[in-house]
Amino acid sequence: MALPVAFFGVFFAWPVAAIVARGLKADGTWQFGRITDVLAQSDIRHVLWFTTWQALASTALTLLVALPGAYVFARFDFPGKQVLRAVVTVPFVLPTVVVGTAFLALVGRGGLLDELWGVRLDTTVWAILLAHVFFNYAVVVRTVGGLWSQLDPRQEEAARMLGASRLAAWRKVTLPALGPAVAAAALMVFLFTFTSFGVVQILGGPTFSTLEVEIYRQTSEIFDLATAAVLTIIQFVAVGSILALHAWTVRRRETALRLVDASGTARRPRGAGQWALLGGVLLTVVVLLLLPLAVLVQRSLDAPDFGYYRALTKSDGGVFLVPPIEAVGNSLTYALAATAIAVAIGGLAAAALTRRDAGRFVRGFDALLMLPLGVSAVTVGFGFLIALDEPPLDLRATWILVPLAQALVGVPFVVRTMLPVLRAVDHRLREAAAVLGASPWKVWREIDLPLVRRALLIAAGFAFAVSLGEFGATVFIARPDNPTLPVAVARLLGRAGELNYGQAMALSTILMVVCAVALLVLERLRTDRTGEF
Amino acid sequence: MSITKKATVLAVGFGLVALSACGSSDSDNDSGGGGSKTVTLVSHNSWAVSKSVLAAFEKESGYKVKVLEDGDAGQAVNKAILTKDNPQGDVFFGVDNTLLSRALDNGLFQSYEAKGSDLILPAYRVDENKHRVTPIDTGDICVNYDKAYFSEHKLDPPASFDDLVKPAYKNLLVTENASTSSPGLGFLLGTAAKYGDGGWEGYWTKLKANGVKVVDGWEQAYNEEFSGSAGGKKAKADRPLVVSYASSPPAEVIYADPKPTTAPTGVAEGTCFRQVEYAGLLSNAGNSKGGKALLDFLLTKRFQEDMPLNMFVYPVREAAEVPQEFTKYGPQAKDPETLDPAEIAANRDQWVKSWTSLVLK
Numbered sequence: 044m045a046l047p048v049a050f051f052g053v054f055f056a057w058p059v060a061a062i063v064a065r066g067l068k069a070d071g072t073w074q075f076g077r078i079t080d081v082l083a084q085s086d087i088r089h090v091l092w093f094t095t096w097q098a099l100a101s102t103a104l105t106l107l108v109a110l111p112g113a114y115v116f117a118r119f120d121f122p123g124k125q126v127l128r129a130v131v132t133v134p135f136v137l138p139t140v141v142v143g144t145a146f147l148a149l150v151g152r153g154g155l156l157d158e159l160w161g162v163r164l165d166t167t168v169w170a171i172l173l174a175h176v177f178f179n180y181a182v183v184v185r186t187v188g189g190l191w192s193q194l195d196p197r198q199e200e201a202a203r204m205l206g207a208s209r210l211a212a213w214r215k216v217t218l219p220a221l222g223p224a225v226a227a228a229a230l231m232v233f234l235f236t237f238t239s240f241g242v243v244q245i246l247g248g249p250t251f252s253t254l255e256v257e258i259y260r261q262t263s264e265i266f267d268l269a270t271a272a273v274l275t276i277i278q279f280v281a282v283g284s285i286l287a288l289h290a291w292t293v294r295r296r297e298t299a300l301r302l303v304d305a306s307g308t309a310r311r312p313r314g315a316g317q318w319a320l321l322g323g324v325l326l327t328v329v330v331l332l333l334l335p336l337a338v339l340v341q342r343s344l345d346a347p348d349f350g351y352y353r354a355l356t357k358s359d360g361g362v363f364l365v366p367p368i369e370a371v372g373n374s375l376t377y378a379l380a381a382t383a384i385a386v387a388i389g390g391l392a393a394a395a396l397t398r399r400d401a402g403r404f405v406r407g408f409d410a411l412l413m414l415p416l417g418v419s420a421v422t423v424g425f426g427f428l429i430a431l432d433e434p435p436l437d438l439r440a441t442w443i444l445v446p447l448a449q450a451l452v453g454v455p456f457v458v459r460t461m462l463p464v465l466r467a468v469d470h471r472l473r474e475a476a477a478v479l480g481a482s483p484w485k486v487w488r489e490i491d492l493p494l495v496r497r498a499l500l501i502a503a504g505f506a507f508a509v510s511l512g513e514f515g516a517t518v519f520i521a522r523p524d525n526p527t528l529p530v531a532v533a534r535l536l537g538r539a540g541e542l543n544y545g546q547a548m549a550l551s552t553i554l555m556v557v558c559a560v561a562l563l564v565l566e567r568l569r570t571d572r573t574g575e576f
Numbered sequence: 577m578s579i580t581k582k583a584t585v586l587a588v589g590f591g592l593v594a595l596s597a598c599g600s601s602d603s604d605n606d607s608g609g610g611g612s613k614t615v616t617l618v619s620h621n622s623w624a625v626s627k628s629v630l631a632a633f634e635k636e637s638g639y640k641v642k643v644l645e646d647g648d649a650g651q652a653v654n655k656a657i658l659t660k661d662n663p664q665g666d667v668f669f670g671v672d673n674t675l676l677s678r679a680l681d682n683g684l685f686q687s688y689e690a691k692g693s694d695l696i697l698p699a700y701r702v703d704e705n706k707h708r709v710t711p712i713d714t715g716d717i718c719v720n721y722d723k724a725y726f727s728e729h730k731l732d733p734p735a736s737f738d739d740l741v742k743p744a745y746k747n748l749l750v751t752e753n754a755s756t757s758s759p760g761l762g763f764l765l766g767t768a769a770k771y772g773d774g775g776w777e778g779y780w781t782k783l784k785a786n787g788v789k790v791v792d793g794w795e796q797a798y799n800e801e802f803s804g805s806a807g808g809k810k811a812k813a814d815r816p817l818v819v820s821y822a823s824s825p826p827a828e829v830i831y832a833d834p835k836p837t838t839a840p841t842g843v844a845e846g847t848c849f850r851q852v853e854y855a856g857l858l859s860n861a862g863n864s865k866g867g868k869a870l871l872d873f874l875l876t877k878r879f880q881e882d883m884p885l886n887m888f889v890y891p892v893r894e895a896a897e898v899p900q901e902f903t904k905y906g907p908q909a910k911d912p913e914t915l916d917p918a919e920i921a922a923n924r925d926q927w928v929k930s931w932t933s934l935v936l937k
Contacts, residue, residue, distance in 0.1 A: 540831025
């Protein structure tokens, strides 16, 4: 517990507090009057309103589209399932600029919807909502589906034997068990969309603005730190209340469940209804997720005999000092390190949070760990500048800092994915093992680990994806001859000329493949002791 | 997307810590400004230099150059100001004329007259009594046009700001958000220079009525909406006019395979706003001696002639040669609009605010 707290305090709480204080303190006195000044501006209130409602709408839409997907991935077996599960996570790692490109192929001019029905959604709020679904589909499928696949189907069957209708059995047995995972997924989607930045900028055009965009503008462009500080506080309060609400609703529902090994719960669909459901979900995935990605691949192949890919292996002396292809290795190195840190810190935190003797303070920490997802990035970044700028906090092992920062965002994923599963482990199992003379470590290894291993891998996958798609930090820390994939893509897109554009598309494609393959490998990581219950 | 961005910024923060930690370790023991063998350049994401040119400097001067890229131009300047008491490096490169006053007013730089300052073309010289900054490069923000579109429609491309509001060019122009994009801001400042503090709003009202489209950033405007770029062709873009740079057409030639004999795009020469980028020695630089050497290097003929093909900008030093692609496909505007940095500083935020409510609402 101490380690996650320290990590969180040093790398998050302190810098944020420092920058907010810098903005609100003029000549040594606090200017709390600024808060009412800012709130009195009608355009700020408008931004706040838009931010909230689009986040709610995006979350609802994502759940609506993705929950059937979670069911299908959890309960059905079909060819290519594992590959598909990895592929739906790919949107997660793509730089927003690239996603904008891809997504316009679906909803923009001459896009699929335009061709079919003459519908153009770009620069409407629908484009934003759909893009949020595109990004967050995997969040729901992975968090909810992960737990769902471990619920024992026999419980529902037993209820049916006792005379419950199919719907009633699902409502009374499965739904309550799934509740916490659904709530956790909804919370994450809400936090992402509430603090959405790139998607809103690119697809909404400049007419739509979220709090995050506004904070960025005030900090980076206008340099009005006081307004930025006020907006940060507003966002903080909003996110804090959401987290509190979430913690309160979930805690009342998390109960021990009977978890079984996931490999035994999925089977071939039976009957027309199930096949139709499977078909419907696959169609959604193809249109909403694969089509935009396919556009990128197609554009990367637009030169004769892989010309753009071949160009990647030459250093042009301009944008990079090394061939862009070397970015793959850099990206993987950072991602592996970030994943290890996030899993270690997040795992420790999750384990501490599930202990029965966890007091109120510890439980409150659960919500705190989510805050990095809900605080403006630019605030934290500027906070570092002024908070952590001298020894004793001597962080000279430079390259590890990138993964450390990425881990800060990865940790909430790990905690959120593991908590529902860990809390669902029946305490009596642990107690029984302890009575039989097992050491705490052995209890964890024999009881908890087999049950949470799956959640752990899913969480690691998320942390990995977060890190892989991370953009810009390495530009900053490493030398320009050390770019990661998203950094390289952004640099190429930032210049005119066909070869640059083509190489950006080719690198984006490589980024997708690297991500999908990495996730596949993670999913296949089976310790050879698959617990049979 | 927000999470990766978040991680980025966090990481950037960490980086700062690390670097400032390194920086201080390098330089704490030589507050006299000598001795340290590393010199750190803080810049924005567009910084680029040829390996051989940088290596030559390192070899001749004996300094190892560390480069820190600190986000986009605006962000990099703001971060430098925030950390000016304990800076992340020795030299800052990349503050342009739209932000220059903010940097100077906040005391970001200390005086140093770089070697070769006397060779800077007079048009670009600023701050000549204090020498807090040195001009390094210049570029023009201009409307680019898609040649194919205009020859197909037997229409002359626009040549001036006035042309852009004519009915013939209705719904053809795409520009960037002035509050988040540097070319977008440059174009707004160009109209403010041309029509004056009282007149630019009227011009934009006409431009809006003539169907100007505004998107958030240059990448999107150029690669998605502009029909003359490679990306735009693939995206079936339908805007043949875009606010970009005078050096974009040469890039379209240099980065094409096979290279065409003429550029696919051209520059509307009467729509340009001149940007100048400056560098300076940071006020509390740990290695001021190395910083001075680095500033001298940025003005050498070798570096000035290396810049165009790396950063797509023009040199400020007289008699520095530009590659022929530049002279052939993207000649510098003869009479670009300019504004005094002090005037920009006085009006910038107000103009952007008015522009936002006028054009975006």
